[in-house]
Amino acid sequence: MPIATTNPATGQVLKSYDPMSEEQIDAAIGRADLAYRQLRGTTIAQRGRWLTAAAELLEADRDETARLMTTEMGKTYAAAKAEVTKCAAACRFYAAKAAEFLADEPADAGAVKAIRAFVRYQPIGPVLAVMPWNFPLWQVMRFAAPALMAGNTGLLKHASNVPQTALLLEDLFRRAGFPEGAFTTLLVGSAEVDRVLSDPRVRAATLTGSEGAGRSIAQIAGRELKKTVLELGGSDPFVVMPSADLDRAAEVATTARCQNNGQSCIAAKRFIVHADVFDAFAERFAANMSALRVGDPMDPDTDVGPLASEGGRDEIHAQVRDAVDKGATVLCGGEPHAGPGWFYPPTVVTDLRPEMRMWSEEVFGPVAGLYRVSSYDEAIEVANGTAFGLGSNAWTRDPAEQERFATDLDAGNVFVNGMTTSYPELPFGGVRNSGYGRELSALGMREFCNIKTVWVGEGAASAGAGAHAE
Numbered sequence: 001m002p003i004a005t006t007n008p009a010t011g012q013v014l015k016s017y018d019p020m021s022e023e024q025i026d027a028a029i030g031r032a033d034l035a036y037r038q039l040r041g042t043t044i045a046q047r048g049r050w051l052t053a054a055a056e057l058l059e060a061d062r063d064e065t066a067r068l069m070t071t072e073m074g075k076t077y078a079a080a081k082a083e084v085t086k087c088a089a090a091c092r093f094y095a096a097k098a099a100e101f102l103a104d105e106p107a108d109a110g111a112v113k114a115i116r117a118f119v120r121y122q123p124i125g126p127v128l129a130v131m132p133w134n135f136p137l138w139q140v141m142r143f144a145a146p147a148l149m150a151g152n153t154g155l156l157k158h159a160s161n162v163p164q165t166a167l168l169l170e171d172l173f174r175r176a177g178f179p180e181g182a183f184t185t186l187l188v189g190s191a192e193v194d195r196v197l198s199d200p201r202v203r204a205a206t207l208t209g210s211e212g213a214g215r216s217i218a219q220i221a222g223r224e225l226k227k228t229v230l231e232l233g234g235s236d237p238f239v240v241m242p243s244a245d246l247d248r249a250a251e252v253a254t255t256a257r258c259q260n261n262g263q264s265c266i267a268a269k270r271f272i273v274h275a276d277v278f279d280a281f282a283e284r285f286a287a288n289m290s291a292l293r294v295g296d297p298m299d300p301d302t303d304v305g306p307l308a309s310e311g312g313r314d315e316i317h318a319q320v321r322d323a324v325d326k327g328a329t330v331l332c333g334g335e336p337h338a339g340p341g342w343f344y345p346p347t348v349v350t351d352l353r354p355e356m357r358m359w360s361e362e363v364f365g366p367v368a369g370l371y372r373v374s375s376y377d378e379a380i381e382v383a384n385g386t387a388f389g390l391g392s393n394a395w396t397r398d399p400a401e402q403e404r405f406a407t408d409l410d411a412g413n414v415f416v417n418g419m420t421t422s423y424p425e426l427p428f429g430g431v432r433n434s435g436y437g438r439e440l441s442a443l444g445m446r447e448f449c450n451i452k453t454v455w456v457g458e459g460a461a462s463a464g465a466g467a468h469a470e
């Protein structure tokens, strides 16, 4: 895939880049390593000032940055502006919370025959971040903000279709005051990931992307014995039970499915509805989906912009066609828009069966699968019936059912009566084929720390070798 900006609303290539040479990659890793040695010697307060400056720059340049993202991957301008604001908030969050998250944690010294025992969180070095195009700023920031605050440095291999956003990120951290090399964008193709992650100076990797990309990174990291955090795909269930507020559930279902033009790993994708309320929900949901305006992502009246690539648009249409050919029913949408740009209408498909691709695959666009179930147990069976386990939603006003969903949904996140969303304050990640490890919160920051146990005895005369040897 060429490293280039192609406007998904028009199909026009706007800017292309040559990939970096081997020498340039090597020099960038060298700078990241040098910057790590420098950064780990700085105080949390100093790094917090730099990250706060990054937040201020993001806020000052919000509209321009948002326009660039919309041009590169097609999200609506309104959504892009919200993404910039969310990134600034994450910077402020980690600038404020890092001292608490990285503070030494005392342990029970007596229980381990020490006079003092504690856990210390220390940085580990340059971390490779392989990131996707769907939230081109946010996905990077939720790694970079905690990593830089912890004293690590970042090497970004961004998706090839968002090179300008990738370069903007490097420039942002430099302008904010971080040392040269603290955050570097590598303009390289996927083939170079092996070389970068195999370099002994690179200590770990984080990836948000497809299951295939996750397997490939995990293989390299396994060979090199390096830590990874993987946030992969999802086919999030959205379960609606008879006691749910149907109007609200249908409204949130529409937003949850079509946010970011349907291209979010935590978008609700499979709508699993109890038979008692199926028809009432389906009618509301299809009406809401049909009412969304598809068009120019820069137009403030647009709800759904183009898919990010022609291949992405063709893939979701192939998934819909496969279902229809095998007997599914389309309640709305289902045909790509003619004309330039990669637009696809909000679509609802029902009468799905296990032999259809939509049953088990992630659908990365504004296409919803609607499933009828006749009991709580069947809802859980269908909800947990894919290999994924990222986000999940349950709609019920019954407190006992809310508790059961929280336990029974096999996912990294369960949102009851609301839309799955990532927050800096809450851990984010998946189980099963949706990956492992957590981003955000204190847990996300500590993923790339040396969680060091420190045990201090009284000294040779009183503690003795025997005590230590136990």
Ligand SMILES: O=CCCC(=O)O
Residues within 6 Å of the ligand: 134, 135, 138, 263, 264, 265, 266, 421, 422
């Ligand atoms: O694509 C997945 C991430 C979505 C988010 O963090 O809001």
